Amino acid sequence: MSRAIRRIYVEDEVADHPRTLAILERFPKAERISCERYGEVFNRRTQDFRLQKRRPALILARKHGTRVLPTPPGYGIGGERNFYFSHMLNCVYDCRYCFLQGMFRSAHYVLFVNFEDFESEIASITARDGDSWFFSGYDCDSLAFEPITGFAESFLPFFAGHPAAHLELRTKAVHTEALLDREPLSNCVVAYSFTPEAAHAELERGVPTVSRRIRAAAELQAAGWKIGLRFDPLIYGDSFREDYRGLFESIFESLDPALVHSVSLGAFRLPKSYFERLYRLHPEQRLLAGRLEERDGMVSFPAEWEAEMTDFCTAELRRWVGEEVFHLCTVPAG
Amino acid sequence: MIRIVTALAAEARPIVSRFRLQPDGDGPFRLYRGDQVELVVSGIGSSAAAAAVGYLAGAGAGRASAWLNVGIGGHRDATLGTPRLANKIVAAGGARAWYPPAVFEPPCGEGAVQTVDGVESGFAGEAVYEMEAAGFYPAALRFATAEAIQVLKVVSDNRATGTEHLNGAKVEELIERNLPVIDGLVTELREIAEFLDRRSAPPPALAEIDQRWRFTVTQRRQLERLLRRLATLDPDRPVELDELAGAASSRAVLERLRSRL
Numbered sequence: 001m002s003r004a005i006r007r008i009y010v011e012d013e014v015a016d017h018p019r020t021l022a023i024l025e026r027f028p029k030a031e032r033i034s035c036e037r038y039g040e041v042f043n044r045r046t047q048d049f050r051l052q053k054r055r056p057a058l059i060l061a062r063k064h065g066t067r068v069l070p071t072p073p074g075y076g077i078g079g080e081r082n083f084y085f086s087h088m089l090n091c092v093y094d095c096r097y098c099f100l101q102g103m104f105r106s107a108h109y110v111l112f113v114n115f116e117d118f119e120s121e122i123a124s125i126t127a128r129d130g131d132s133w134f135f136s137g138y139d140c141d142s143l144a145f146e147p148i149t150g151f152a153e154s155f156l157p158f159f160a161g162h163p164a165a166h167l168e169l170r171t172k173a174v175h176t177e178a179l180l181d182r183e184p185l186s187n188c189v190v191a192y193s194f195t196p197e198a199a200h201a202e203l204e205r206g207v208p209t210v211s212r213r214i215r216a217a218a219e220l221q222a223a224g225w226k227i228g229l230r231f232d233p234l235i236y237g238d239s240f241r242e243d244y245r246g247l248f249e250s251i252f253e254s255l256d257p258a259l260v261h262s263v264s265l266g267a268f269r270l271p272k273s274y275f276e277r278l279y280r281l282h283p284e285q286r287l288l289a290g291r292l293e294e295r296d297g298m299v300s301f302p303a304e305w306e307a308e309m310t311d312f313c314t315a316e317l318r319r320w321v322g323e324e325v326f327h328l329c330t331v332p333a334g
Numbered sequence: 335m336i337r338i339v340t341a342l343a344a345e346a347r348p349i350v351s352r353f354r355l356q357p358d359g360d361g362p363f364r365l366y367r368g369d370q371v372e373l374v375v376s377g378i379g380s381s382a383a384a385a386a387v388g389y390l391a392g393a394g395a396g397r398a399s400a401w402l403n404v405g406i407g408g409h410r411d412a413t414l415g416t417p418r419l420a421n422k423i424v425a426a427g428g429a430r431a432w433y434p435p436a437v438f439e440p441p442c443g444e445g446a447v448q449t450v451d452g453v454e455s456g457f458a459g460e461a462v463y464e465m466e467a468a469g470f471y472p473a474a475l476r477f478a479t480a481e482a483i484q485v486l487k488v489v490s491d492n493r494a495t496g497t498e499h500l501n502g503a504k505v506e507e508l509i510e511r512n513l514p515v516i517d518g519l520v521t522e523l524r525e526i527a528e529f530l531d532r533r534s535a536p537p538p539a540l541a542e543i544d545q546r547w548r549f550t551v552t553q554r555r556q557l558e559r560l561l562r563r564l565a566t567l568d569p570d571r572p573v574e575l576d577e578l579a580g581a582a583s584s585r586a587v588l589e590r591l592r593s594r595l
Contacts (some may be wrong), residue, residue: 001501004437006436007421007436009433030493031444032363033421033422033433033446034422035431035433036431037424038433040433041433044432044433045475046475046478046479046480046481047435047479047480047481048479048480048481048530050438051435051437051481051482051526051529051530052435052481055435055437056439057435079342106435108435116545130464145526281536283533283562283566284533284566287567289562289563289566289567290567290595311530329564
């Protein structure tokens with residue numbers, strides 16, 4: 001992964017931040033380019049996400065304004081107060097269903113190095129509201145960039161000291177050393193995202209295989225970490241029943257279903273504008289060229305397919321886990 | 335098609351020769367064409383470079399294109415002849431900056447390029463100082479995506495050796511020496527242009543169907559989208575005119591194609 005970073009843009013304001021200096025030290029050969037604000041590089045029009053995905057750069061920036069936001073309705077795993085925060089924009093993986101590719105113009109990775117400001121905001125919210133959930137993998141994969149960002153390494157000790165703050169790390173990554181090297185936290189859930197093998201092969205570029213992810217989740221569970229399972233997006237296909245049944249069986253051969261913290265499902269869906277951008281980037285992708293419909297500004301599978309998939313997967317999963325850990329999600333997922 | 339803009343005829347000559355370009359027309363800018371490369375000589379300065387981009391975009395052939403600005407510039411202490419691919423372009427006065435992304439391994443070193451209004455001798459910063467990039471780059475962005483636009487500067491003067499030593503022959507020699515780098519960039523840009531061309535190419539049978547029935551603008555867009563989707567979903571069964579033969583109207587054509595999804 002580190003070989004892929006050849007350019008690092010650094011906002012003037014964070015040029016001397018200790019995290020900036022530590023990251024730059026890891027990439028002595030990368031070109032360093034100063035910029036005033038990350039948006040000058042990241043938000044410019046006339047960029048091609050797919051071309052940039054060949055060789056994304058890293059942008060080190062400061063997150064200004066409100067850093068921790070309420071989640072959209074329909075996003076959560078049972079908690080009453082749900083928030084999300086993005087220490088990073090974009091993901092090292094290249095999933096062809098991912099809304100990030102429709103949302104951002106650039107494929108560069110933006111890392112907000114001022115973790116301490118996120119942490120103090122989370123502390124304030126928890127002091128004000130009491131028990132709250134904080135989702136970290138909304139605009140990025142929580143752990144995929146861990147060897148470079150040290151995100152978990154920094155945030156886990158913080159959450160250890162704030163038991164009313166609950167953290168979800170959502171990921172497809174298999175390097176879990178940052179977690180295995182420390183005591184598990186009762187207020188942290190490591191949520192693994194899965195699609196069946198066939199969808200993985202067609203749609204998830206650069207993502208660890210399903211079996212490696214299962215192994216990583218099982219190792220974490222054995223070490224005492226709470227594991228969440230995310231089947232979001234559900235992908236329709238002629239053999240979706242066999243595919244998902246096989247996936248669930250593989251997962252529960254390795255994981256103890258009784259110890260699974262939460263399971264959530266959500267069918268493939270994207271806001272229309274994101275979908276249009278994604279389709280223009282990948283017109284040859286069968287998923288995007290196939291039967292999809294627009295309903296209430298969202299593009300998704302036909303309602304009957306969606307219901308068929310959701311009902312089937314719910315029923316199959318209920319063979320393994322109880323209703324109380326089950327959640328349907330209606331917000332686009334990556 | 336790769337479109338190259340140089341400020342000086344001396345910068346252009348080695349490139350014209352390398353790609354066997356032929357002079358074309360007698361318009362406001364000197365224009366050269368080849369099979370895969372077109373070149374225009376803009377004259378000195380940002381405005382001239384921007385105008386030349388517009389001229390070449392209008393006069394050029396081919397669909398998707400990539401753009402390259404090649405020229406000389408001064409640097410504080412870099413060796414004469416050093417090539418620099420721009421990773422940041424700063425307009426004169428520092429009011430605006432652009433960051434050309436590189437989605438390929440650059441064939442040479444990279445660095446910032448500072449556009450100035452006149453000859454620079456102070457070289458306060460680490461950048462290459464020159465006079466066109468901040469005009470060329472935003473103008474080219476009107477016609478291509480940022481990844482398909484690059485700026486290459488060859489160091490022609492520095493604090494030790496000023497511009498007084500420069501003449502046409504010397505400029506030509508500096509560019510000539512960097513033809514392998516230019517070649518490398520042209521190869522990379524060509525691949526990008528071809529990729530973009532393939533991705534946006536009209537789907538098979540679009541022109542024939544469009545000629546046979548009368549589509550509104552909206553319907554034509556729907557037709558193109560349907561044909562593109564079918565080409566992805568059913569690549570072994572291309573849409574044939576015969577299967578649409580009985581369709582009484584453009585709407586019937588669209589319905590028939592939709593039923594194949």
